[in-house]
Amino acid sequence: MGWRALKLWGPPLVYMAAIFAVSHVPGEDLGSVRYDKLVHALEYAVLAALLARALAGGLWRVSRPVLVLALLLTGLYALTDELHQSFIAGRQASVLDVIADLAGAGLAMLALAGAARWLRPQAREQVNRP
Numbered sequence: 001m002g003w004r005a006l007k008l009w010g011p012p013l014v015y016m017a018a019i020f021a022v023s024h025v026p027g028e029d030l031g032s033v034r035y036d037k038l039v040h041a042l043e044y045a046v047l048a049a050l051l052a053r054a055l056a057g058g059l060w061r062v063s064r065p066v067l068v069l070a071l072l073l074t075g076l077y078a079l080t081d082e083l084h085q086s087f088i089a090g091r092q093a094s095v096l097d098v099i100a101d102l103a104g105a106g107l108a109m110l111a112l113a114g115a116a117r118w119l120r121p122q123a124r125e126q127v128n129r130p
Contacts, residue, residue: 008053008054008057008058009054011050011053011054012047012050012051012053012054015046015047015050016047016077019043019047019077019081020081020084023081023084023085023088023091024084024088025088026088026089026090026091027088027089027090027091027092036097036100037096037097037100038100040097040100040101040104041100041101041103041104041107042104043101043104044074044078044100044101044102044104044105044108045104045105045107045108046108047074047077047105048070048071048074048104048105048106048108048109049070049108049111049112051070051073051074052066052067052070052108052109052112055069055070059112059115059116060116061116062112062113062116063116064113067109067112067113068109070105070109071102071105071106071109074101074102074105075098075101075102075105078097078098078101078102078105079098081101082094082095082097082098
């Protein structure tokens with residue numbers, strides 16, 4: 001894996017490993033989490049943005065197909081994460097958690113779509129400057 005690929009794919013892979021590690025904590029050790037669904041939405045918004053960045057080769061290069069693919073991959077990871085939690089003591093799989101995950105990821109993709117429109121012309125101007 002080259003340096004560029006590592007820079008692009010390292011962050012989402014490390015982040016996914018962190019999600020897996022937290023999901024592996026038994027329920028009684030985790031304690032009560034306030035605003036659980038908001039935490040899920042934010043957690044997966046970050047993952048979706050990292051995946052979109054990696055897939056596109058940079059944030060300014062995101063396109064609609066990349067955003068859709070990032071959303072689908074994030075949703076797939078959310079499903080596998082909930083399945084994983086169903087095997088952990090004191091944890092359970094929750095459809096509502098997956099919905100919160102997808103809501104956060106979807107909002108992140110909408111934000112990136114808007115940001116890409118704003119960033120793309122500026123990126124071109126910087127490249128074309130003497």
